[in-house]
Amino acid sequence: MRSSVLIVDDDPVQRRLLEASLTRLGHTPICLESGQEALNFLRSPDGKTIKAILLDLIMPDLDGMGVLSALKADGNAIPVIVQTSQGSIDTVVSAMKLGASDFIVKPVSPERLRVCLANALKMSALEDTVSQIKRSAEGRLTVTDIITRSPAMARVVQLAERAAKSQIPILIEGESGVGKEMIARAIKGSSPRRNKALVTVNCGAIPEKLVESVLFGHEKGAFTGANEKHIGKFAEAHGGTLFLDEIGELPLDIQVKLLRALQNGEIDPIGAKAPARADFRLISATNRPLIDLTRDGLFREDLYYRLNVFPIWVPPLRERMDDISHLIQHFLVRFAAEEGKRHIRGISAPALELVSSYSWPGNIRQLENAVFRAVVLCDGDQLTPAEFPQIAAHEGMVLPLETAKSAPLAPPPAKAPSQAMLGQSAPQSGMIDAASRYGMADLTDGAGAPRTLAALEEQAIRFAIGHLGGHMSEVARSLGIGRSTLYRKLSEYQIDASNPDGTAEGADAVAQEQPSRLSA
Incomplete structure (x- = not known):
């Protein structure tokens, strides 16, 4: 992955040598x-794209130690690898005390540079992730924290930046899972109400009788x-921001009260003798177009136009x-740290x-x-x-057979296997022997x-069973069923786990391959 x-x-x-080395490494x-040029650049908007720094310690005017001190004073946590022709312990210790993450001695070998840079970039990614999680928990997430390099999202970020400077009502539309709530939090964190409360409500999760x-x-x-008296969400958001997710799920009678709250800044608690003032900034979101709900009579037209003042459409992944x-x-980076698998780079x-x-129908x-599951499995x-x-299964990809788990399979039976399994025109390399021996799923019978x-x-x-060498735990996992269900199916279809193809030759071959795995 390219990093700046x-x-x-x-x-x-030295600059040309390092530039050539980094380019070969894909950065x-x-x-x-x-x-001083480095400090000026890092303090500019372009400096936010930098993921690591290779810093020479011996320079005229402002040297490397001075740069490290300035970065520390600025609170800049970008990993810095210092480079020097003097490999003394005192120099290294002084640089580390000022915040350097690693050091290299000139001339640096390509392998040493690669390792140092990989560690620095991993540290940078972890720092960014931890910092973002912390800012999100503290309500300090900003528009600049939105992770995107896509032109399709550039318009979203631009609109979010403009909306954050105003008190205008915002309607965020997009499919489920595209990150509408994160964008709402980023807008709030970039707005004048950044230090006030953000109250979030999932309108679709509230029982209809309790909504009001x-x-x-x-x-x-x-x-x-x-x-006892109950303070509603509008009152909780007084002075801050109210985020109504899935606003299209609100009942029509509640929509009337919401319209009045938007128009007059007043709310009517149940049983109250007089309306109460409520100062809030409203951000609403929906995964169903409100205009369609309006046409179907499920959403009030006057409220729709009141909410749809500043619409933001978030494209799907x-x-x-x-x-x-x-x-x-x-x-x-986040899940590797949480799961104790920091070796995954x-x-x-x-x-x-x-x-x-x-x-990606479920979007982000x-x-x-999927990444969480992959980290756990890796x-x-x-x-x-x-x-x-x-x-892989959805895309019709057949994963290669792991050679470490089984010996070469027996010769194929006389009948040639069908090529129709899961829409594949031909089995991929590493699967041809298993496919030939155990057959590919033929979707039609002899009569078509x-x-x-x-x-x-x-x-x-x-x-x-044949593909995984009789390892029943892996068989159940790959088929997406429990082991008890798998054994029930074996009994139902009269399948012998030690001889899945039903031949004497198959039983001998499997027994020779991995006799210990048949009892797994």
């Missing part, structure tokens, strides 16, 4: 020749069971594929190609969950297609009619 790395060195030869180098009380509150004794790699890196090119080809929420230092089995689901299920189970 700042090179600060007064030696033009984007930015070269400056003095410490939850939103507007009630007085003690206003109805049966009202044993399938229309902003440029964001996928950056979102994966963000989620990867990225995602492989085949895995990234796989997830980029998927349509689905991508986040044992290596990179996420591979094997960690995304559900997406569709086969029954039971027959397909039986063949899928036989194939999975």
Whole structure:
């Protein structure tokens, strides 16, 4: 994944060497020749794109130590790798005390540079993620925290920045899971009300009989069971921001009261003798177009025009594929830290190609969950297609057989396998032997009619057992069923786990391959 790395060195030869090395490593180098130039750049808007710094310690005017001191005073947490021709312990200790993350001694070897930079970038990603989570929890998330490199989202960010400077009502529309609440939080964090409360309400999650009380509150004794006074969400948001998610789910009678609150800045708690003033900034969101609900009579037209003053449409993830790699890196750093798998440093090119080809109907929420699952499954230092089995199955990709788990399979039976399994025109490399031995799922019978689901299920189970060498835990996991269900299916279809293809030769071959796994 390309990252912008700042090179600060007064030696033009050293700058060119480092620039060439970083380019070969797949990063984007930015070269400056003095410490003051570096500080000016890092304090500008462009400086926010820098993920790591290679800093020379010996420079005229402002040297490397001076730059480190200034960065520390600015609160800039970008990882800094100091480079010096003097490898003394005192120099290194002084640099580390000022905030340097690592050091290299000139001339640096390509491997040493690669390792130092990989560690620095991992630290930078972790710092960014932790900082964003902290700002979100504290209500300080801003528009600049929105993770995007997609042109489709550039308009969203621009509109969010403009909306944040005003008190205008905002309507955020988009599919479920695109990040509407995050954008609402970013707008609030960039607005004049950033230090005030953000009250969020999921209108679709409130029982219809309680909506009015939850939103507007009630007085003690206003109805049966009202044993004490209740402050509604509008009152809680007084002076701050109210975010109404899934606003299209509000009942029509509540929409009338919401319209009055927007028009007059007054709310009517149940049982109150007089209206109460409420000063709030309203941000609403919906995953269903309100104009359609209005046409169907499910949403008041006057309220629609009151809410739709400043609409923001958030495109689905399938229309902003440029964001996928950056979102994966963000989620990867977070979940790797949470799950204690800090050795995972990225995602492989085949895995990234796989997830980029998927349509993501659940949008960012689905991508986040997929990365979480992949991190839990991953044992290596990179996420591979094997960690995304559900997406691979949806895309018709057959994952390669793990050679470490089974010996070469027996010769294929006389009958040639069908090529119709899951829409594949041909099995991929590594699967041809397993496909030949256990068959590919033929969707039609001998007469050309569709086969029954039971027959397909039986063949899928036989194939999975042969493909995974009789390891029943993995078979159940790959088929998406529990082990008890798997054993029930084996009994139902009279499948012998040690001989899934039903032949004597198959039983001997499997027994020779992995006799210990059949009892797993």
